[in-house]
Amino acid sequence: HEQKCVKCKEGPPVVVIRAGDAFCRDCFKAFYVHKFRAMLGKNRLIFPGEKVLLAWSGGPSSSSMVWQVLEGLSQDSAKRLRFVPGVIYVDEGAACGQSAEDRAETLAQVKLVLQTVGFPWHLVALEEVFGLPPSVLCCSVPEPTGAEGAYKAAVDSFLRQQHVPQGEGAQDGSSPAQEQGQLCQPPMQKPLGLPSLAGSPAAAQTEALSRLFHSVKTLTAKEELLQTLRTHLILHVARAHGYSKVMTGESCTRLAVKLMTNLALGRGAFLAWDTGFSDERHGDVVLVRPMRDHTLKEVAFYNRLFAVPSVFTPAIDTKAPEKASIHRLMEAFLLRLQTQFPSTVSTVYRTSEKLAKAPRDGRAAGPRCLLCMCALDVDDADSATAFGAQTSPHFSPMQPPAEARPPPAPCCVPGVGRAQGCCRGACGRENPHVCVIEQLCYGCRVNMKDLSPRPAGGPGVSDR
Amino acid sequence: MPAPPCTSCHTARAALRRPRSGHALCGACFCATFEAEVLHTVLAGRLLPPGAVVAVGASGGKDSTVLAHVLRELAPRLDISLQLVAVDEGIGGYRDAALAAVQRQAARWELPLTVVAYADLFGGWTMDAVARSTAGLGRSRSCCTFCGVLRRRALEEGARLVGATHIVTGHNADDMAETVLMNFLRGDTGRLARGGGLGSPGEGGALPRCRPLQFASQKEVVLYAHFRRLDYFSEECVYAPEAFRGHARDLLKRLEAARPSAVLDLVHSAERLALAPAALPPRPGACSRCGALASRALCQACALLDGLNRGRPRLAIGKGRRGLDEEGPPGDRARPPASEAIPAF
Numbered sequence: 001h002e003q004k005c006v007k008c009k010e011g012p013p014v015v016v017i018r019a020g021d022a023f024c025r026d027c028f029k030a031f032y033v034h035k036f037r038a039m040l041g042k043n044r045l046i047f048p049g050e051k052v053l054l055a056w057s058g059g060p061s062s063s064s065m066v067w068q069v070l071e072g073l074s075q076d077s078a079k080r081l082r083f084v085p086g087v088i089y090v091d092e093g094a095a096c097g098q099s100a101e102d103r104a105e106t107l108a109q110v111k112l113v114l115q116t117v118g119f120p121w122h123l124v125a126l127e128e129v130f131g132l133p134p135s136v137l138c139c140s141v142p143e144p145t146g147a148e149g150a151y152k153a154a155v156d157s158f159l160r161q162q163h164v165p166q167g168e169g170a171q172d173g174s175s176p177a178q179e180q181g182q183l184c185q186p187p188m189q190k191p192l193g194l195p196s197l198a199g200s201p202a203a204a205q206t207e208a209l210s211r212l213f214h215s216v217k218t219l220t221a222k223e224e225l226l227q228t229l230r231t232h233l234i235l236h237v238a239r240a241h242g243y244s245k246v247m248t249g250e251s252c253t254r255l256a257v258k259l260m261t262n263l264a265l266g267r268g269a270f271l272a273w274d275t276g277f278s279d280e281r282h283g284d285v286v287l288v289r290p291m292r293d294h295t296l297k298e299v300a301f302y303n304r305l306f307a308v309p310s311v312f313t314p315a316i317d318t319k320a321p322e323k324a325s326i327h328r329l330m331e332a333f334l335l336r337l338q339t340q341f342p343s344t345v346s347t348v349y350r351t352s353e354k355l356a357k358a359p360r361d362g363r364a365a366g367p368r369c370l371l372c373m374c375a376l377d378v379d380d381a382d383s384a385t386a387f388g389a390q391t392s393p394h395f396s397p398m399q400p401p402a403e404a405r406p407p408p409a410p411c412c413v414p415g416v417g418r419a420q421g422c423c424r425g426a427c428g429r430e431n432p433h434v435c436v437i438e439q440l441c442y443g444c445r446v447n448m449k450d451l452s453p454r455p456a457g458g459p460g461v462s463d464r
Numbered sequence: 465m466p467a468p469p470c471t472s473c474h475t476a477r478a479a480l481r482r483p484r485s486g487h488a489l490c491g492a493c494f495c496a497t498f499e500a501e502v503l504h505t506v507l508a509g510r511l512l513p514p515g516a517v518v519a520v521g522a523s524g525g526k527d528s529t530v531l532a533h534v535l536r537e538l539a540p541r542l543d544i545s546l547q548l549v550a551v552d553e554g555i556g557g558y559r560d561a562a563l564a565a566v567q568r569q570a571a572r573w574e575l576p577l578t579v580v581a582y583a584d585l586f587g588g589w590t591m592d593a594v595a596r597s598t599a600g601l602g603r604s605r606s607c608c609t610f611c612g613v614l615r616r617r618a619l620e621e622g623a624r625l626v627g628a629t630h631i632v633t634g635h636n637a638d639d640m641a642e643t644v645l646m647n648f649l650r651g652d653t654g655r656l657a658r659g660g661g662l663g664s665p666g667e668g669g670a671l672p673r674c675r676p677l678q679f680a681s682q683k684e685v686v687l688y689a690h691f692r693r694l695d696y697f698s699e700e701c702v703y704a705p706e707a708f709r710g711h712a713r714d715l716l717k718r719l720e721a722a723r724p725s726a727v728l729d730l731v732h733s734a735e736r737l738a739l740a741p742a743a744l745p746p747r748p749g750a751c752s753r754c755g756a757l758a759s760r761a762l763c764q765a766c767a768l769l770d771g772l773n774r775g776r777p778r779l780a781i782g783k784g785r786r787g788l789d790e791e792g793p794p795g796d797r798a799r800p801p802a803s804e805a806i807p808a809f
Contacts, residue, residue, distance in 0.1 A: 049748045081479060206551050218722075218723065220591060233667050246643035259648070260648060260649075263644065263645070263648065263730060264645075264719050264723075264726055264729060264730055264733070265729060266729035266730075266731065266733055266734075267733065267734025268644075268734060268735070268736040268737050269733070269737070269738065270740065271737070323718060323721060323722055324598075324722070325722060326719060326722050326723055326726070329715070329718050329719060331720075333715050333718070337711060339651065344649060347649070347650065347651040348648055348649065348651070351648055351651045351653060351656075354739055354740050354742070354743035355737070355738060355740065356739060356740040357738070357739070377732075377736050396635070428792060435781070442729075442732050446725055446729060448721075
């Protein structure tokens with residue numbers, strides 16, 4: 001017998017959401033778009049006229065996000081999105097072992113899509129991370145979060161500005177283009193302010209990046225390193241061009257996997273930042289995840305039904321066996337469990353919403369991790385790590401720490417100037433490596449173990 | 465290739481490499497280190513003050529055997545006295561064999577042993593009876609849910625019988641890691657908020673509980689038992705394959721293969737979780753029937769037993785706790801024979 005869409009009861013159903021809810025094409029689109037808008041709307045973090053950088057990986061979720069923004073900006077004024085977008089694509093081919101030809105081919109496809117989208121875009125290679133100044137590791141003073149009324153006031157004043165140049169009557173369709181035109185850069189423009197890379201990155205840098213990733217012993221640590229470098233690069237581009245927000249396209253499914261993965265990596269203290277809607281740890285630029293309510297299945301169906309362009313690029317763990325990394329394992333486990341308990345992903349996701357961004361015992365935040373910028377979650381009296389001689393280099397392996405040792409004074413003064421890196425052993429430490437370890441959170445310390453024990457653990461932590 | 469010398473005493477040949485640090489140790493040094501670390505856990509957390517009468521939950525399995533042995537070694541230094549308390553859940557073919565092991569240990573160590581049985585405490589409900597009652601309900605039997613809750617109650621009762629001031633159980637780091645994984649997979653924010661610490665300080669009149677082996681990985685517990693030649697019972701409970709924990713355990717084993725420190729990393733994560741205030745469970749009150757700590761009108765044990773006695777075993781399981789406040793008709797058919805009112809604790 002004929003089934004109808006459960007929502008409008010008229011159209012022919014084309015896709016099943018959750019268990020047994022069949023939607024027709026139009027209702028599905030409305031449902032999907034509404035989720036996106038509601039996520040932005042209820043969080044009230046994106047102010048009108050704000051410059052927002054869309055982090056596009058080429059994958060389905062971020063492609064869908066870019067498309068939502070594109071459609072959202074071009075609608076009629078009442079429901080139009082109100083910020084100023086740009087797109088960034090990071091070419092990670094060197095870290096993933098792609099050949100130069102493959103990278104060039106991918107970039108060609110990427111440029112096509114970027115031109116179709118039409119926002120100002122920034123195409124950067126991961127190699128550029130070597131050219132970043134140390135200040136990128138600095139956490140600048142976060143802007144005071146406005147009171148509830150500030151958002152509303154901002155929206156109101158924006159609306160008033162919009163109406164002023166027009167007379168009575170119909171909405172002037174060219175006005176959105178005007179205000180965008182002032183801030184819009186022509187699409188073909190190369191990003192300014194970064195070390196000049198006239199074309200593809202220098203072979204030496206590609207070689208260096210490739211060597212760096214090869215020196216990492218486990219795929220788990222490689223994935224984490226890649227994320228860290230990519231984030232720093234994107235943040236740098238955002239700061240250089242005046243973007244105050246970065247949108248990333250993680251879906252509900254990906255975030256559930258990320259939450260469990262980070263739990264296993266020892267990042268339990270930071271789950272709210274790693275998987276929440278907004279991540280303000282970097283201070284001046286806030287990361288935002290508008291796709292966090294969309295499941296991967298919904299994204300896939302939407303992209304197919306509405307022809308959202310995307311570009312496939314192999315990732316660092318493409319075709320890796322299941323047990324190759326914690327990330328891989330967790331993803332496979334969750335998706336397998338999901339088949340038996342269909343609410344698994346949504347349960348994990350909803351639990352992530354109940355996490356708070358605060359140190360557990362209410363202490364004020366102390367020094368920040370060099371790599372991930374979160375407040376350090378280790379102190380020397382730490383119970384679990386007190387036995388984990390792997391993370392703390394100060395305990396002799398044989399004697400358990402029976403007496404409480406005074407915490408060794410950090411050789412580098414914490415604070416803004418700390419980003420200048422280690423004081424080059426002037427503090428009398430035998431091993432600059434130890435200096436670095438002390439300034440990392442638990443999770444980053446464990447990752448560092450998988451890097452070769454040379455000070456050049458990565459840009460910004462080498463001896464500058 | 466001959467084994468390297470022990471990195472601690474430098475004389476004996478190393479017999480193992482510690483999973484967490486990769487250091488090579490001989491058997492004697494490993495055992496000494498293990499005991500020293502347990503001692504540190506107890507001292508640093510101030511878990512067992514001098515003069516404590518400590519009830520050890522003894523199941524006959526490797527964890528409680530190692531726990532009892534280590535605490536017996538450390539008892540003079542800690543100035544505590546030990547009592548073995550074993551719980552008989554009434555699982556045929558499993559618990560009786562395990563109890564025999566506990567009897568042997570009690571005799572060998574010359575420690576007093578008390579056995580408390582579900583059948584006596586809970587009006588005739590043995591685990592086998594519970595399993596029969598919950599069988600055939602479509603989804604898995606969830607008899608493990610009953611067992612966990614009732615065992616804690618039974619342990620408490622046994623500890624009081626012997627005049628204990630503290631209860632210790634043999635949970636190891638792997639157990640803690642599995643628990644935090646499980647709690648996230650099932651969205652149990654209540655347990656996430658409560659767990660991850662050093663046991664419970666004993667609210668609402670309950671005895672303080674702790675887990676001295678909390679930071680010892682399961683591998684090391686097994687190795688310790690091996691080097692000390694301890695006699696324990698190593699079979700799996702008959703109902704274990706049905707427990708959800710099996711999924712978490714399977715995941716943990718795989719994670720450990722990919723990254724050996726995964727167990728400790730999870731324990732660290734569990735300790736540092738921060739839940740939003742709105743998600744925290746409300747302060748618990750007292751059970752209206754038995755007076756124990758409860759976050760609802762009835763404590764979990766009373767609620768579960770209530771469900772069993774009314775022929776609706778799933779009454780208190782899961783999120784929809786409907787019907788808990790209903791009074792069942794008197795003289796229910798499901799009530800096991802010769803039952804008395806649930807004893808006041």
